Each structure stands twice: as structure tokens, then as C-alpha cells.
Amino acid sequence: MTIHTPTTEAQACAVVASVAATGTPVTLRGGGTRTGLGRPTQVVSTISSAGLTGITLYEPSEMVIGARAGTPLAEILRTLADRGQMLPFEPMDHRALLGTEGEPTIGAVAAGNISGPRRINAGAARDSLIGIRLINGRGEAIKSGGRVMKNVTGLDLVKLVSGAHGTLGFLTEVTFRVLPAPECVVTLAWPGLADEAAVALLSAALGSPFEPMAAAHLPAGIGADQARTLLRLENFASSIAYRTDALGELLSQYGRPELIEGAASQELWHSVRDARFFAGSHEAVWRLSLAPTKAPRATAAIIQALPQARWFYDWGGGLVWLAVPVDEDAGAAAIRAAIRSLGGHATLVRAPHAVRAVVPVFEPLAEPLMRVTAGIKNSFDPAGIFEPGRMYAGI
């Protein structure tokens, strides 16, 4: 396995051009903490972003940060925190769930569209990503977007590349919109609710004017003996006090919430964000995206077929994390059947290679969309060198 580690964009172009000339499939690597995502690929070499590091632009008053792709996420977060700012989408750290080591990079956050609980209110990584530089499969450095948050000049390739898991090109630099970090954070936790009631509570809260920034439900057995339904408020201290009372009153039919503050609150949301409840187990892990109120019904149907399943909800119910035993298809048939009529989809996040090689990791697309997807892949990467098969077979 050859590992290419370009240290400039020009070198990256040269590396890609040489790889493309021989038609050699490559994997693209940041910190290596998410290598298990997607379908297993057959590659003979790696292009690493480890030589492309450093923050290239930070203007706190313009709420924008740019960095080379291999810059550790931790460095970005530390730099922002020093000026009281943060990434709005609270990216997930996959290390605990996937059992990987190393340092997550900002480029991989962009390439994977990696978001966390704040996604429900502040948008996904793709919503904050405003500019990219990318080497396409022709070995050309191209840019899309820029450093300003409002930009409708030409096709929005930024979105297309975000979440493409490296299949369209090698990111060399990314620029994100940032936000001020809140002065105060508090978590409200209602104990003992069943799933349906919990999602109803979360929907009522998210439909209120009190702006919960995160909304999750942990059934009994997920992190504690008793179920907990969680809302997170972030604001100035005086607003938090007011909104806590207002939400307590609005949701009084569900009982009184417990307040969780400081490190305990942060720890709890990190566990939700990183799906740590499923760390270290041998189960397959799925991520289901659904309209929130449909999630409990989907989960109930899945449990009927897979009684050993464990699950919890983020995004007000719109994201279901599901752990199931690894049998032949890791529950794929039952899970996809359960959500088929509900308008959502399922992604297999963790499973052994052998399973991910045969079970579609991403939800199969309608034929015209699959054709478009193949066409887009070909338009960026005509030699088919980048992460072949990572998202869909043959793409």
C-alpha cells in the first residue's frame, strides 16, 4: 500500500494525475477515524491529507474559518473557543463507536457531512460549509463557494461534495461559517417516558418559541435504568432561566424536568452525539432518518422482527440510532421494510467488512437518481479512482 502525502495543492494535483493515469483506485484519508464508514473498498494506495494542515483564514467578526483539509478538528475547535465561537453543527466523533484511534480532521468532517445534535436547529455540516478546494479526478484543483455565507454564483458543488465520502475528489481546503458559543447551556431531562410520549414532548418543544438547540430521547437501559427525554437550551443566562420555566409549564403534562448543568450536561450530549451507548459492543449499528413522529412506529416494527435491538433518538426523533445483532444482513431487510412506507431511510454505520460488502450501506436510490449519481461521479472522476464503491457498487 503506497501512501501519498502531498504538502501543497500542486503536489496533490500531481499525485492525483499520476494515479488517474494508471487508473489505480485510491482511498482518501484524513485522521483515519472514520475509515469504517460506507462500503469496503478495494484500493491499492492512499492519499493522505496529513501534509495539508493549518488554519488559512479566521475572521471572528465575519464568523468564518478556513483550514487545510488535514487540520485536526481539535485545533479548529480550540481556535474558535479561544474567541468564544464554535462550529454550529457540533460534529460527531466516530472514534468510540467505530473503535478507531487518531485525530479527526476538518476535511473529513466536510467530506462526510458529519453533524451532531445541533443539526436539528442549526443545520448539518453541509449547511455551514461555504467553500471548498478540491482536486477532481482529472488532477485539476477546483473551487466552489468561497468565504462569504451568501453565494449563489453557479452550481453549488460545495453541497454535492459534502457527504460524498471522498468519491468525487480530494478536498484540500474547506471554509465553514461559525457561530458565537452560547453564554450558558442547560439540559432539561424528563424521566420515565415511553417513546411515543417522548417524541410528542420533543415535537411540542421544537414547535415552541423557546428554541431548544438539541432534543433527544434515551429509552430505559440506554445510559441509565430509567428513560430520559432531553432538551438542551443555549442562550444568555437570563434567557435560559426564562425559557426553562416556560418549557416546564408548556410541557407540564409530562411531569417535572430535572435540570442537568455544566460538565454532566456536556458529557450526556457527547454520549448522544457520538452514539457512545453502542461503543465497544459487537452489534451492528444503523442510523435511521425519518420524520420525527414516525420514528416510534418504525422502531416498534423493527423490534418485533429484531427483539434484541437497542435504540435511542436524536433530532427530536428524526434520527434513530439502532444497534442490532450481526447476523447475515445485520437486520437490513427488517429495518428497511419497517421504514419503507414511512418516507425515511437507513444507513449502516457499523458492521464487519463481510456484512458491509453485501448489504447496501446507503439506501438504494430510484433508478433515475442512481443514473444521475453515476453521471456525477463520472463527471468528477472519469477514471473512477476515488473510493470506488464506497457509497454504491460501481460508483
Added chain:
Amino acid sequence: MSAIAFPAPRADILARRDAIIAGLAGLVAPEALITSDDERRPYETDALTAYRRMPLAVVLPSTTQEVAAVLRYCGEQGVPVVPRGAGTSLAGGAIPQEDAVVIGVSKMNRILEIDYDNRAARVQAGVTNLAVTGAVMSEGFFYAPDPSSQLACSIGGNIGMNSGGAHCLKYGVTTNNVLGVTLVMLDGSIVEIGGAHLDAPGLDLLGLIVGSEGQLGIVTEATVRILRSAEGARPVLFGFPSSEQAGAAVAAIIGAGIIPVAMEFMDKPAIEICEAFAKAGYPMDVEALLIIEVEGSDAEMDAQLARIVAIAREHGVKTVKESKSAMETAAIWKGRKSAFGATGRIADYICMDGTIPTGQLPFVLQRMAEIVKGYGLRVANVFHAGDGNLHPLILYNCNDPVEARKAEDAGNDILKLCVEVGGCLTGEHGVGIEKRDLMRVQFNEADLNQQMRVRAVFDGEWLLNPAKVFPLDGRVAA
């Protein structure tokens, strides 16, 4: 004005006009097909009225299936298609050409489903932006993107142009507020992308469709996010002795961790024009005006405004006028939102739309004044100060062709300046025909070719809104 070139209409298509119309007549109800000169005339142009071309025919379908049938037919016949929402594009995004069929979605104007629990609404593409908010307002909800044309513009057009508005600083633009679309592709296939759930599988085709200016397909339905309104909203007017001080105050407010829902900037000429029209009580003895709006409960707004006012005072603010009533709030926004209309009363103007890094504001304002003065013209500036989206209004006399040409040239120079300082050619209006020939200022050949290759995946023959967005001479296959 005449600086923007249109491709010569294809003679073979013009020659087949009767046959093409007969073919279309077999696909849609008689009242959906418009062929007479008088009835086609409203579709000659959009809000870039200086340019107009009579389309071959206009079709106003009522269903997604009709759109599919017409699109498939045009695709098979090799006839260009110009998708149209409400026709409010300031960039000429919906201006047709003589050999093109306009497919307008204005009859598809129903709200199909409102799901408060999941905070989503499914609407047809011809629904106006403001009608979405109107439909959910009684339950305290709203649709966030709010272009100034929101009374008239359609959701389909908003998606085509990735429209923004004054409140995007907090709530984002169209692409941040659309969850799914029904898209008709050129071959007539109907696909669903996304839905009421937050993340769609596969490549982010939804993100690609939004802002694609009708070049990848025609959106007939959309699922949009609806949000619960804040308990209250209150704007405050700030008058500053200089643009520099106003700009520094904006930076300091953000630096203090405050994100208002809107921060609008107007320079002195814009203040004068808007005040003369709206009688909003704007201060006349200042060089720059900020409208800053905050949201929340009364106590929350009081607390936030106290911090904002304190920061403004540190930056030498001369006038602070807090809205005390719904009427005052309406007046303050009426002044700002009528800036374009009010300007139109005193002169002809072109409204430019570029974006800059906000730190460059004082330099850009000064350079813009010099540029426009150099052409012997005047400019008024309104500006989304939170996100750097400039709207210089260049005043000229449209009956004077020399002056009209100068206004266009000045506008182009300003857009080049935006790119030079790190910004972009368009923040919320789109490229259309207006900025098509400037695309090489912002993008190099490789950048543009990659965009065009992606475009060609959807439409290899360049039949969809063909003379827009990309320079006419550089077409590339997939």
C-alpha cells in the same frame, strides 16, 4: 440596454413552430397552452425588464404529470425550455428566447400538506413565498427565507435561485430550509429527492438542485421547513456619522456573541430615497443607518437590545430609535423593503447583488462611490450587513442609451470589485443572463468546466434554461 448577448434562435425550431404547438396541445388542456402574441407578451421578460424576447409558446401545466409530458416532448424535439416561477428574477433567470417554450408553474399553487408536529409543509412550486407563511401563521409558524419580493415570488423560483432575504443571518437561505423536492427531469422522469426527514441518502442532490437556476430539471413540489415564530420581534434604527463606524459596530455585536435576526445597512442616498417614500422616521442627519432586529420575549429583547445599544454607543451612534409599536415596526421595515420600489420612483436603476467579506465594507463603499462617479452616475446602497450581501442601486436614465450602457459597466466593475476583495458575484439573485459573462471573473476554466460537466449529466443537449449562468462559448460535455 443591449450589452448582454442572446444566442441566435435556431431557425429549424422556429420553422417547426406550428408542429411543436400542435404537439404541446395534445399534452395539456387548451387553457394551459398560450400561443397568441398578446398572451405571450407577459412572458417576454422577468424583473430584468431591459431585456425581452418573445417565447415560442408558453405552457402553464396544472400537474407534475403535465410538466413531465411537456418536458419529455421538448426533450425529444430538441426544443429549449425556460422554467418560470412568478417571473420576479432580477438577474434575468426567467427571460426566454425565441426558440424556447416557457413552462410556468404559476397554476400549481396549492399548499398540499402542513405537518406542524414534524415542522414541515409540502407545497406546489407556484405557491408564493409569503403564502407559505400565511398558511401556517395562525399556528405561530413561519417559513424563514424572506426575499423582498416575497409577496409575488414563488417557492419554485426561490429554489431555482436559492433566494435569501433580510432574516437569513439567523435562519439561513433557501437551501437551508428545503427538505425535499419533486423534480421532473428532461426525459420526463419524476423523482423524489429528500422528504420530511432531515438527511437524504446518497450524494446531496437536493443541495445541487437548489440554486441551479432551472438547468437540471423542473421542481414541481417542495417540502420546506416551517419554524415556530419567536414570541416577539423588535427592530431598532441606528444612525451613524460614518459607514466605518456602522461597520465596526456590526463586527463588535457579532464579537459579543449576539446574532440578531437581521442587520440591514443603508447609506445616505438610500436613506433619503426610502424616507421620502415610506415616511418611516429615518434620521436624515447621518451617513449610515442600521436596522437591527432582535427576537424573543419582551424581557429577552430588552436585555439583548441594551447590549446592542451599548455597543453602538461605543461606536459613536448618533440616533437610536427603538420601535415601540407594531406600527413603528412596520414603518421601519417598510422603508427598507421598499428601497427598490422607492428608488424606481426617482430614477431608473439597476439593482446589483454582490457579496463581500464584511470587514471590507468601508473600502468597498468608498471604491463603489468612486467607480460610479467615474461613469458620471449616482448610487444608493442597501446591504445585508450581517452577511455581506450588497445591493448597490445604480441610478440612470433608461432613455439615454449611453447612460444605460454606463450603468451596466459600472455594475460590472462593482461585481469585479466584490470578487477582488474575496466575495462573489451574486449573493441571492442568481447569475441568470445578467452575470453570465462575468463568471470567468470568479471561476477559472477548471472550476467552470466541472460545474458544466455536472450540468450536462442532467441535460447533455443544453435545452434547460440554456443561455443562462454559463458563458455561451464554453460549453462542456459530461
